[in-house]
Every structure is written in structure tokens, then in C-alpha cells.
Amino acid sequence: MADKTPTINLLPNSGTDSFLTQFFNWALTIGRLLIILTEMVALGTFIYRFSLDMQIVDLHDKIKAESFIVANFKDAEATFRDIQDRLATIKRYDALGTTTASTFTDIAKMGQGKVTFKDLAVTTQNVKIEVQAPSVAPLSQFINVLKNYPAISSVSIDKVENKTTSAAIVVDITAQLKPKGFIQPNAQTNGNSVNQSILNP
Numbered sequence: 001m002a003d004k005t006p007t008i009n010l011l012p013n014s015g016t017d018s019f020l021t022q023f024f025n026w027a028l029t030i031g032r033l034l035i036i037l038t039e040m041v042a043l044g045t046f047i048y049r050f051s052l053d054m055q056i057v058d059l060h061d062k063i064k065a066e067s068f069i070v071a072n073f074k075d076a077e078a079t080f081r082d083i084q085d086r087l088a089t090i091k092r093y094d095a096l097g098t099t100t101a102s103t104f105t106d107i108a109k110m111g112q113g114k115v116t117f118k119d120l121a122v123t124t125q126n127v128k129i130e131v132q133a134p135s136v137a138p139l140s141q142f143i144n145v146l147k148n149y150p151a152i153s154s155v156s157i158d159k160v161e162n163k164t165t166s167a168a169i170v171v172d173i174t175a176q177l178k179p180k181g182f183i184q185p186n187a188q189t190n191g192n193s194v195n196q197s198i199l200n201p
Helices: 019-072 074-110 136-147
Strands: 116-122 126-133 152-163 168-177 194-196
Touching: 019 074, 074 116, 074 126, 074 136, 126 136, 136 152, 136 168
Parallel strands: none
Antiparallel strands: 116 126, 116 194, 126 168, 152 168
16 A cells, blocks of 8 residues: 655644635635746747747848849949930930020021021020121111020120121121020030031022
8 A cells, every 4th residue: 555645734724714724825826827927928938039030030141142132233233323324414415406406497597588697606505696787677687586586595796897898787696595404504515516607608
């Protein structure tokens, strides 16, 4: 027959449960529950921390892989951006060239039947004109039409010469063009000009 395991009961032994006995029973029960809950929270925190560490490792690996891809495409991106900038510049100055040629044609049409052009130079900022007329009246008509041209902001007479030998008046005119949004005030415009001379027939 197996020996009985001796037990020790520190609670007071009485026929009816006293308040102190009930309190100790309640405290022991709540204590066990608190210990179980604490262990469950600790275990859950450990598992969650383990999953976070795995996510961090995966993110580091992903960042390294994508950084490698970005580094390999760095030179190609610089080339692509440079091509984009050049295409944008070409597009702006292509529109500028069209505007300049249109201005040249319009001014030439203004003088038809009024004056004879000896020189006509159109740049991105101004128009230099040298015209010849037999009298003051057609010159005045041409200058008035020139002042009303939408692309011109101001017109100035630089030089007036009366040639008695040919019975003609030669006038040098400078017309300032209205600035375009993409043209810098100090930009070099020598390469973007239309310069043509119309000689006397």
C-alpha cells in the first residue's frame, strides 16, 4: 500500500469558513490567474517581437535589393534626364524660330507698296530695319503700322538720311519686341536670329 504524501494546511481549521479563510482562498486563486495572464502576455510579446524582427530583416533585404537596382540605373537616369532637358529646350526654341520667321514675314508685308527694304534683321529681342521711300508719307504710314503690330512694344527712329541724288529718304528703325516667357533678359540671341537683306530691285 502506497504511503500517503503528507500535506500542510496553514489555513485555520474550523468547522465553518471564516472571512480570513475565504480571503486567502480568493487571493491564491487571483494570484494564480495573474501569473497565468502575465506569462501569456510575455509569451505573446516574445512571439510578436520575433515576427517584427523577421519583418525588419525582410525590409533590409528588400532595401538592399532595390538600392542595387537604383544604383545600376543611375547613369541611365542621368542620360534620360539630359535628353528630356534637351528636347524641352529644342521645343521652346523651335516655337521661337517659328515666331521670329512669322514676325519677319509680317513686317515685310507691312512695307509692300510703301517702302523699299534695304535691310531687315529680326532677333529674339528687337527688329533692325533700314528702309527707303521716295517721300515722308509712305514712311509715316509704315511706321504707324509697325507701331500697331502686336509683337512690338516700342519703335524708335535711329537715323534719317535724305539722299538727293536718288531722291529718296533712308531711315534706320529699331523696334523692340515683347519678351517671351522662356527668354532670359541677358541671353545670347545671335544664334537665334533671322537676318536677311532685301536689296533694291
